Amino acid sequence: MVDITDKYRKLVGKNKFNIFEGSREEMEKLGKKWMKDDEFHEVISFPIDEIYGDVVVWEGVTDKKFLVEHGVRHLLGEHHD
Ligand SMILES: [Zn+2]
Numbered sequence: 210m211v212d213i214t215d216k217y218r219k220l221v222g223k224n225k226f227n228i229f230e231g232s233r234e235e236m237e238k239l240g241k242k243w244m245k246d247d248e249f250h251e252v253i254s255f256p257i258d259e260i261y262g263d264v265v266v267w268e269g270v271t272d273k274k275f276l277v278e279h280g281v282r283h284l285l286g287e288h289h290d
Contacts, residue, residue, distance in 0.1 A: 254283035
C-alpha cells in the first residue's frame with residue numbers, strides 16, 4: 210500500500226489519520242479479513258480513536274477525494290447503513 214496522506218492533508222486536518230492507496234488485491238484481502246464479506250470495498254476505514262485511524266482507498270477509484278472524505282468521516286464517528 211502507498212501512503213498518500215500528504216495529498217489529503219487538508220481533509221485530515223489536525224487528526225493523525227493516515228490515508229493509504231491499495232491495489233485491487235490488497236482491497237480484497239482487507240475486505241475479507243476486516244469487513245467479513247465477499248463484497249469489493251473501494252474504501253475501508255480503521256478507526257483507532259478520535260485522533261488516530263487509517264483510511265485505505267482503492268487506487269482504481271475515479272473520485273478518490275470523495276471516498277477519502279467519506280472514510281475520514283467514518284473515522285470521525287459518522288455512521289450509516
Ligand atoms: Zn460509509
